Amino acid sequence: EEQLVESGGGLVKPGGSLRLSCAASGFTFTNAWMSWVRQAPGKGLEWVGRIKRQADGGTTEYAAPVKGRFTVSRDDSKNMLYLQMNSLNTEETAVYYCTDGRASWGQGTLVTVSS
Amino acid sequence: DIQMTQSPSSLSASVGDRVTITCRASHSISSDLNWYQQKPGKAPKLLIFTASRLVSGVPSRFSGSGSGTDFTLTISSLQPEDFATYYCQQSHGTFGGGTKVDIK
Numbered sequence: 001e002e003q004l005v006e007s008g009g010g011l012v013k014p015g016g017s018l019r020l021s022c023a024a025s026g027f028t029f030t031n032a033w034m035s036w037v038r039q040a041p042g043k044g045l046e047w048v049g050r051i052k053r054q055a056d057g058g059t060t061e062y063a064a065p066v067k068g069r070f071t072v073s074r075d076d077s078k079n080m081l082y083l084q085m086n087s088l089n090t091e092e093t094a095v096y097y098c099t100d101g102r103a104s105w106g107q108g109t110l111v112t113v114s115s
Numbered sequence: 116d117i118q119m120t121q122s123p124s125s126l127s128a129s130v131g132d133r134v135t136i137t138c139r140a141s142h143s144i145s146s147d148l149n150w151y152q153q154k155p156g157k158a159p160k161l162l163i164f165t166a167s168r169l170v171s172g173v174p175s176r177f178s179g180s181g182s183g184t185d186f187t188l189t190i191s192s193l194q195p196e197d198f199a200t201y202y203c204q205q206s207h208g209t210f211g212g213g214t215k216v217d218i219k
Contacts, residue, residue: 035207044213101207105158
């Protein structure tokens with residue numbers, strides 16, 4: 001069974017940094033393009049960024065609001081996906097999901113940006 | 116960045132109604148479009164990928180169509196479990212704003 005499990009969420013002050021992790025199992029992670037998606041309380045889904053599989057160059061792409069501050073990376077040897085978030089602001093309080101861009105989604109991890 | 120515009124943002128319908136949700140991309144995305152259903156407190160559930168391909172196990176009352184910039188999700192006969200919020204998404208990219216389907 002395909003499974004994604006996020007971790008690393010929590011409370012961070014405005015301007016602070018946080019790194020989220022996503023552990024993948026049950027599918028061939030090295031073949032998957034992977035994305036991060038977030039959802040602020042009571043709001044819609046917002047795509048954050050994605051990373052291609054290494055065979056397609058392993059390149060990354062980001063949504064405009066996070067470009068230059070967030071970094072998506074992967075460690076295929078560990079079946080892990082990461083999201084490094086810097087210079088966080090209060091509007092980025094949200095549940096952060098990792099996904100294979102199709103049917104596999106994690107349960108989400110809550111990031112709260114507050115002083 | 117490609118923008119995805121979904122309409123309507125909400126609708127009220129009755130069990131048995133036919134429901135249509137539209138999604139427009141700001142530039143052509145070929146058939147690289149997914150449709151998701153989300154219920155409160157849950158992760159999104161993929162219904163349709165590549166614009167028109169139904170995910171295994173999803174009821175056949177759900178269908179998707181379109182290519183290029185204009186796409187449609189249709190629920191042929193709304194069931195009680197279908198009351199939820201629906202999102203379109205360019206594959207590995209931007210989401211539409213969502214359509215909340217509630218009970219009339």
